[in-house]
Amino acid sequence: MRFSLFVHMERWDDQVTHRQLLEDLTELTQMAEAGGFSTVWIGEHHSMEYTISPSPMPLLAYLAGQTTTIRLGAGTVIAPFWNPIRAAGECALLDVISNGRAEIGLARGAYQFEFDRMAGGLPATDGGKHLRELVPAVRKLWQGDYAHDGEIWKFPTSTSVPKPVQQPTPPMWIAARDPDSHDFAVRSGCNVMVTPLMKDDEEVVDLKRKFDTAVANHPEVPRPEIMVLRHTYVHAADDPDGWRAGAAAVNRFYRTFDAWFGNKITPVDGFLEPSPESKFAERPEFQLESLHHSAMIGTPDEVIARLRTYQDLGVDEFSFWSDNGMSHEDKRRSLQLFIDQVVPAFQ
Numbered sequence: 001m002r003f004s005l006f007v008h009m010e011r012w013d014d015q016v017t018h019r020q021l022l023e024d025l026t027e028l029t030q031m032a033e034a035g036g037f038s039t040v041w042i043g044e045h046h047s048m049e050y051t052i053s054p055s056p057m058p059l060l061a062y063l064a065g066q067t068t069t070i071r072l073g074a075g076t077v078i079a080p081f082w083n084p085i086r087a088a089g090e091c092a093l094l095d096v097i098s099n100g101r102a103e104i105g106l107a108r109g110a111y112q113f114e115f116d117r118m119a120g121g122l123p124a125t126d127g128g129k130h131l132r133e134l135v136p137a138v139r140k141l142w143q144g145d146y147a148h149d150g151e152i153w154k155f156p157t158s159t160s161v162p163k164p165v166q167q168p169t170p171p172m173w174i175a176a177r178d179p180d181s182h183d184f185a186v187r188s189g190c191n192v193m194v195t196p197l198m199k200d201d202e203e204v205v206d207l208k209r210k211f212d213t214a215v216a217n218h219p220e221v222p223r224p225e226i227m228v229l230r231h232t233y234v235h236a237a238d239d240p241d242g243w244r245a246g247a248a249a250v251n252r253f254y255r256t257f258d259a260w261f262g263n264k265i266t267p268v269d270g271f272l273e274p275s276p277e278s279k280f281a282e283r284p285e286f287q288l289e290s291l292h293h294s295a296m297i298g299t300p301d302e303v304i305a306r307l308r309t310y311q312d313l314g315v316d317e318f319s320f321w322s323d324n325g326m327s328h329e330d331k332r333r334s335l336q337l338f339i340d341q342v343v344p345a346f347q
Contacts, residue, residue, distance in 0.1 A: 035339030041075030076105035088160035100165035107175035300341035
């Protein structure tokens with residue numbers, strides 16, 4: 001099982017500049033590369049300071065020049081916000097800039113807040129139609145001249161300029177949760193990325209079962225890979241209460257996620273306060289003790305033990321999700337502990 005880093009610039013107040021956040025993200029990426037991580041993943045989000053990435057492409061292109069070996073993953077391109085010609089061209093350009101290090105993840109999207117601003121109010125639940133039409137169109141544009149007459153997009157003969165370095169295509173990944181998404185990804189020859197969010201490892205088992213079912217239903221397709229993405233925080237073994245800081249940070253992250261996902265309050269200049277703790281008094285998954293056991297939080301030995309179960313399940317990649325609102329120093333310390341004391345157990 002290999003490891004990757006899932007990271008964004010995240011800003012919780014106006015006391016830190018966006019330039020400083022870029023430098024911090026770059027440092028974490030370079031640490032991950034030096035530590036043997038396979039990939040750095042950056043997603044797409046709009047108008048929200050707590051997840052700053054209006055497009056993964058310029059960030060990944062910049063990181064291509066700051067690194068030499070780590071692969072550069074779009075995790076993920078939000079299908080309803082992209083024209084297939086633009087998606088094909090920008091993804092191929094990233095592959096050219098990085099000399100064949102691009103990994104292309106795609107998703108249907110989640111936040112109605114973004115759909116209201118980027119897709120004319122299209123229901124976020126309808127984004128899957130765009131995803132299913134975008135993936136094959138991008139692949140055909142990478143191959144050469146192609147005219148498209150779809151339900152969503154129509155365009156005359158076009159092609160991707162440039163073409164990707166990796167042929168026939170860069171690796172493609174689909175963010176999947178329900179069985180239909182797993183089936184679409186596998187039958188399309190795409191790898192699968194999943195996140196259990198706040199659920200415990202039974203959810204990882206269930207997501208892997210959905211993936212395995214899709215693989216079994218498509219024996220004509222070579223088995224793709226599956227990646228599990230988890231909030232991760234590693235603390236020193238001599239600090240028995242060290243997990244509390246990580247759990248509290250992840251709690252605030254998910255309360256902020258809830259506020260944005262609920263789409264009930266208008267943000268102020270890109271900031272939105274987390275939903276109050278009182279809202280989750282009857283939600284055990286928000287309790288710190290619960291998050292200690294659902295998020296990947298613990299000492300190096302505790303994290304190794306849990307990751308062994310993922311490896312035994314057949315998970316191909318575990319992605320260290322660093323977004324949690326903690327200071328850069330805390331994130332750097334946690335990542336270094338993971339690199340120094342967890343990664344060697346899997347080499």
